Amino acid sequence: MTDRLPETNEADLISRKLRAVRVIQDLYLSTESFWQLPDILQFILRSLDDAFSFKHSTILLVNEAGDTLHFQSAWGYPEGYYVNPVKIGHGFIGVSARSGEVLRIGNLRRDMLYMNAIRTESVPQPDPQAGMIRQETRLGRTLPDSLMVVPCIARTDVIGVIFVESQRAMAFDEIDQELLLMVASQTARLIEEVRLAEWQHRRKEGLLQAKAHLQQFHAFLDMIAVSTQSSVNYASAMHKQLQGFTHIRQDPVLSRTYFEEAAELFQTIGMMLEMARNRLSAALLTPPSKEAEELLVGCLAAFEACNAFEYAEVTRSLIMRLQNTQSDLLRLTKRERDIARLVAQGLTNAEIALQFHISVRTVTTHLDRIYSKLAVGSRTALVYAMTERSTS
Numbered sequence: 495m496t497d498r499l500p501e502t503n504e505a506d507l508i509s510r511k512l513r514a515v516r517v518i519q520d521l522y523l524s525t526e527s528f529w530q531l532p533d534i535l536q537f538i539l540r541s542l543d544d545a546f547s548f549k550h551s552t553i554l555l556v557n558e559a560g561d562t563l564h565f566q567s568a569w570g571y572p573e574g575y576y577v578n579p580v581k582i583g584h585g586f587i588g589v590s591a592r593s594g595e596v597l598r599i600g601n602l603r604r605d606m607l608y609m610n611a612i613r614t615e616s617v618p619q620p621d622p623q624a625g626m627i628r629q630e631t632r633l634g635r636t637l638p639d640s641l642m643v644v645p646c647i648a649r650t651d652v653i654g655v656i657f658v659e660s661q662r663a664m665a666f667d668e669i670d671q672e673l674l675l676m677v678a679s680q681t682a683r684l685i686e687e688v689r690l691a692e693w694q695h696r697r698k699e700g701l702l703q704a705k706a707h708l709q710q711f712h713a714f715l716d717m718i719a720v721s722t723q724s725s726v727n728y729a730s731a732m733h734k735q736l737q738g739f740t741h742i743r744q745d746p747v748l749s750r751t752y753f754e755e756a757a758e759l760f761q762t763i764g765m766m767l768e769m770a771r772n773r774l775s776a777a778l779l780t781p782p783s784k785e786a787e788e789l790l791v792g793c794l795a796a797f798e799a800c801n802a803f804e805y806a807e808v809t810r811s812l813i814m815r816l817q818n819t820q821s822d823l824l825r826l827t828k829r830e831r832d833i834a835r836l837v838a839q840g841l842t843n844a845e846i847a848l849q850f851h852i853s854v855r856t857v858t859t860h861l862d863r864i865y866s867k868l869a870v871g872s873r874t875a876l877v878y879a880m881t882e883r884s885t886s
Contacts, residue, residue, distance in 0.1 A: 539569035731759035770796035838880035
């Protein structure tokens, strides 16, 4: 449903957007103090309370199989609060994660569907300390009146959700939605960077990359103080980027256009790392061609100039694979090619297992072999490889 917005003057709107930018700035500053994901997620939720008075919020992240959301961090709830795993596509949270779109509802107490979802998602949890069952409902046994679920999207994948609740009806408006989308987008990028740094055991390089990104935000905040146009361009760039992610499955050509427009806007305000990231997204949606290769070469140069070494390494691999993908795919067995094709179509491991009447573990084993044979390291890279084959 759509809430009616209160009248908001321009000064208040700019102030709220600046608070969102400062939340993102503080988020990257926090990486200088700690680099453990649980600490960072808790810092994000505390910052949402400080900046926007979102008193009750929770973060859930997608598991490795890509079919379930798991509780990671919460803010504003009683000790012991917990949310059971949520299947992708089930309930309000799971539907938002599946669609990649925001879900905002303003009066839940009159909605019996929400009460059914509560019974499914919040059931008694074992307390190993006391040896008994503890039952906690959201907001401490009182059902909320307002709910907003925002997906965290890294490149093309939903990696988790942030959801906020309030006991006040119609508590969240479209401006709150836009601001939380901005924070969620950057949160997803930071989570991806943290995971990459942990996986590669290169904490120093990860910190350098985060600091480089932070310098971009410092520069942007300085520009806001002297230029209203920069603020407008930043908001427009974020909007274009979000539109790119929204249309990536339904209309890849339109999605690519949005990413290219976002890259140009980021470039006008000097945010070169964001410019390069959006151009990389556009390149991944470009059929294999000389144009695609030129886009990737430009991205590589930009990432190296920003000291974004991990992104530069990924881009360099994409350039090399652009000419070798067809021969690599011929090394796959028929079953492996079939599974890779379904992954490219957006199916989860659980959905693939159901189609072939095999276990999820077997699907994961096949994917590990596919990744090894194609020299790819992620589901997104596999989708790109399959796209290259189908268009070549």
